[in-house]
Amino acid sequence: MHLSFVPPxxxxxxxxxAFAGTTPRAIRHYHEMGLLPEPERGGDDRRRYGYEDMIRxxxxxxxADAGISLDDIRDAFGSTPAGPDDDGIAAVLERLDETLVAQEAELRRQRAAVQRMRTQGSRAGLLSDVVTSRLSDLPEGALRQADLDTLLVTERIFGPLGAAVQAGRFLVLAADPELRAESDRVDAAxxxxxxxxxxxxxxxxxxxxxxHAFERVLAAAMEEAGLDESDDALFESWDAGEIPDGGQRSMSAFEAVGKMPYDFSPARLRCMELAVELGARD
Structure with missing residues (x-):
């Protein structure tokens, strides 16, 4: 049979x-890694690649397109000149599959977080489900941005349970304009x-x-609204393992507080200490 075209x-x-779908720079990198043996060179001292090189x-x-790292590919090849060793590639694929399963779980978590933010609002959606579910009965806009910011910080330090308990405070304030006004006055002071x-x-x-006087009034309002009983239910759910920590806390509350900046003056810090002392006397 006569061939009209004979490949080199x-x-x-x-x-x-071009044939392999990569770049000369990538091929040179394969050589540096020991992933692809250096081919023979022609009379012009340039690399020449043969059939076995193209197979490799x-x-x-x-x-690489399947997501296997170059280091793992090199290990899988071992001493095989043309293709990967079956045992080596099997071990690599097992590790890769485990990685992909973890990545899929993380993508599902991220998508759920995005959907929650779209449903609850960008700030409320950043909070754990147990916190947002406690705030779900409030009309839109009832919570202030500062309230949500406070809950976000509280959840970081004390976890979802701490933030869910604190959410009761904002539930009462959102439902009682006079109490909210008094809260604003004390905050301003x-x-x-x-x-x-x-x-x-x-x-x-x-x-x-x-x-101190305001906190006593607020506590009474929360008790009247039955939020103290709701808090007891939250603690029972926590003890039963029904409220996850969300994987957010990698440090203790003490460590978290120590790393959280604040803008309180010495006078305001002293005011807070005195208020706590007054509460301890009740």
Whole structure:
């Protein structure tokens, strides 16, 4: 049989790269890794690639496209000149499958988080399900951005249970305009205790007393709304393992607090201490 076209016995690196669907730079990298043996060179001192080289290149490209790392491909080849060793590739594929399963689980988690953010709103959706479910009965816009920010910080430090319990506070404030107004007034009084106010300023104990009085009123309102019973149910669910920690806490609450910056002045910190002392006397 007469062939009108006879392919070359060897090709240069550019043709080899084009045929294998890669680049000359990638092929040079394969050489550096020891993944692809250096081929013989022609009279012009340029690499020449033969049939066996192309077979190995195709194996490399197909395995890399499947997600196998170049290091694993090199290990799978072993001492086999043309293709991967069956036992070696089986071990690599098993590890790769385990990695892909983990990646699939992570993608499902990420997609669920995105869907929750789209449903709940970008900020509320960042919170755990147990927190957002407790806030679900509130009308849209009832929670302020600062409320959601506070819940986000609380969840990072104390986990979903801590944030879910704290959510009860915002439930009561959102439902009672007068109580919300009083909360705003006390918050403003505390914020006024800035760095220009001395720790022994008479306003400090006065505002502490106002904070203590407000917290007593708020606690009574939460109890009247039955939120104390809801909190008990939350703790029971936590003890039963029904509330996951969301995998968020990689440090203790003490460590988290130590890494959280704040903008409280010494006078305001003293006010907070006095309010806690007043509460301990009740």
């Amino acid at each position: 016995r060897q090709v240069k690196i550019g043709d080899a790269a 290149l195709l194996w490399i490209r197909r395995m 505390e914020e006024a205790l800035d760095d220009t106010v001395a720790v022994d300023d008479p306003r400090v104990p006065r505002v502490a007393a106002e904070r």
